[in-house]
Amino acid sequence: MARIDDIDKQILDVLIENTRTPFTDIAKRLNISAGTVHVRVKKMEESGIIKGSSLTVDYEQLGYTFIAYIGVFLEKTSQTQFVISRIKEIPFVTVAHITTGKFNIFCKIRAQDTTHAKKIIFLLDDIEGVSRTETMISLEESINDKKRLLHKVFQDL
Amino acid sequence: MARIDDIDKQILDVLIENTRTPFTDIAKRLNISAGTVHVRVKKMEESGIIKGSSLTVDYEQLGYTFIAYIGVFLEKTSQTQFVISRIKEIPFVTVAHITTGKFNIFCKIRAQDTTHAKKIIFLLDDIEGVSRTETMISLEESINDKKRLLHKVFQDL
DNA sequence: GGTGAAACTTCTAATAA
DNA sequence: TTATTAGAAGTTTCACC
Numbered sequence: 079m080a081r082i083d084d085i086d087k088q089i090l091d092v093l094i095e096n097t098r099t100p101f102t103d104i105a106k107r108l109n110i111s112a113g114t115v116h117v118r119v120k121k122m123e124e125s126g127i128i129k130g131s132s133l134t135v136d137y138e139q140l141g142y143t144f145i146a147y148i149g150v151f152l153e154k155t156s157q158t159q160f161v162i163s164r165i166k167e168i169p170f171v172t173v174a175h176i177t178t179g180k181f182n183i184f185c186k187i188r189a190q191d192t193t194h195a196k197k198i199i200f201l202l203d204d205i206e207g208v209s210r211t212e213t214m215i216s217l218e219e220s221i222n223d224k225k226r227l228l229h230k231v232f233q234d235l
Numbered sequence: 236m237a238r239i240d241d242i243d244k245q246i247l248d249v250l251i252e253n254t255r256t257p258f259t260d261i262a263k264r265l266n267i268s269a270g271t272v273h274v275r276v277k278k279m280e281e282s283g284i285i286k287g288s289s290l291t292v293d294y295e296q297l298g299y300t301f302i303a304y305i306g307v308f309l310e311k312t313s314q315t316q317f318v319i320s321r322i323k324e325i326p327f328v329t330v331a332h333i334t335t336g337k338f339n340i341f342c343k344i345r346a347q348d349t350t351h352a353k354k355i356i357f358l359l360d361d362i363e364g365v366s367r368t369e370t371m372i373s374l375e376e377s378i379n380d381k382k383r384l385l386h387k388v389f390q391d392l
Numbered sequence: 393g394g395t396g397a398a399a400c401t402t403c404t405a406a407t408a409a
Numbered sequence: 410t411t412a413t414t415a416g417a418a419g420t421t422t423c424a425c426c
Contacts, residue, residue, distance in 0.1 A: 090290065090292065093290045094289055094290045094292065095289075096287060096288060096289075097254045097255065097288035097289060097290055098254065098255070098288055125296070126293050126296060127292060127293050127296050127297065128290055128291070128292060128293075129290075129291040129292065129293050130253060130290075130291040131253060131254035131255055131288060131289065131290050131291060132251055132252075132253075132254060132288065132289060132291055133247065133250045133251045133254055133285055133286075133287075133288050134285070134286040134287040134288060134289055135247065135251065135284060135285060135286065136283050136284050136285075136286050139282070139283060139284050140284065145332065147304075147332070147334065147341060162377045162378075165377075165378065166377075166378060171378060172378070172379075172380065173376075173378055173379050173380075174376075174377045174378035174379075175302065175304070175371075175373040175374070175375065175376050175377060176373070176374045176375040176377060177304065177371040177372060177373055177374060178371060178372045178374060179369070179370065179371040179372065180369070180371060181371065183377075184304060184371060184373075185378075212336070212337070213336065214334040214335060214336035214337060214338065214341060215334060215335045215336065216332040216333070216334055216341075217332070217333045217334060217335060218332065218333040219330075219331075219332050220319045220322075220323075220331045220332060220333060220340075221319075221322065221323060221328060221329070221330055221331035221342075222329075222330050222331075223329065223330075
């Protein structure tokens with residue numbers, strides 16, 4: 079666990095909510111100087127705690143309305159890394175985990191529609207070492223909130 | 236599908252990679268003026284295509300090393316919305332979908348360790364209407380790249 | 393470490409094309 | 410719709426606590 083103090087945590091909290099919050103604003107809120115905010119952010123960037131920033135985009139408006147989770151079964155566990163490397167080549171697979179339990183690998187895909195999704199799933203099925211896949215289509219993305227966790231990062235359950 | 240043109244797409248592409256890229260930089264790359272970038276970004280914010288921005292944080296460094304996916308089985312489908320509303324109250328559930336297939340609801344949790352995860356899973360199990368849950372622990376997050384999709388948003392398969 | 397102020401860069405909004 | 414421009418705002422550096 080990186081050693082960051084309470085000020086750092088508060089800075090993170092603000093920037094997680096909105097990356098573009100001016101340092102001068104943050105400084106005012108936390109009663110420190112903008113220079114201090116700047117130095118601390120820079121340090122967290124250097125230490126890798128802050129990995130980058132990204133826009134939150136409305137995929138639906140861009141025509142990407144289809145989300146599914148796909149469990150992947152392998153013929154042999156030893157093929158895991160190979161299959162992962164092949165999955166990385168498929169666009170629209172946005173998340174993939176090696177998991178315990180039912181599946182060997184577990185992915186999330188985002189596609190335009192069912193036809194598009196079918197193509198992606200077929201690509202997955204065709205990877206050497208994949209015995210079969212199991213698809214769970216999302217009917218509604220009820221929670222998807224990076225901020226949810228992040229605001230709670232330092233809160234106990 | 237929102238009507239955005241090629242310039243908009245290119246602006247999105249840059250900002251998705253790094254929200255803090257100066258508009259003057261983007262302007263140079265695309266051979267347009269910074270004012271134009273500004274106007275276009277503003278429009279995309281107003282239309283909701285740009286929903287916000289967030290820091291990408293290294294959770295591992297913050298002590299959150301445990302990721303699991305949890306499939307939730309309900310006693311009756313009619314309880315779905317109620318259960319979702321209860322799940323929303325649980326911190327550390329970062330994603331939840333209503334799905335077809337095996338499970339009724341499908342969540343992702345991020346926790347500090349197994350003890351912490353156990354508490355979260357027990358909270359889920361205790362929700363009225365939940366008959367049981369099935370946990371898949373992530374051994375490795377091999378792909379988690381918002382940028383992966385985003386850069387490909389306008390690419391065909 | 394933190395501050396405050398100066399120097400520099402970027403943003404924004406209004407105007408003009 | 411896009412470009413220009415000037416004033417406002419934000420960032421960064423640095424000498425000094």
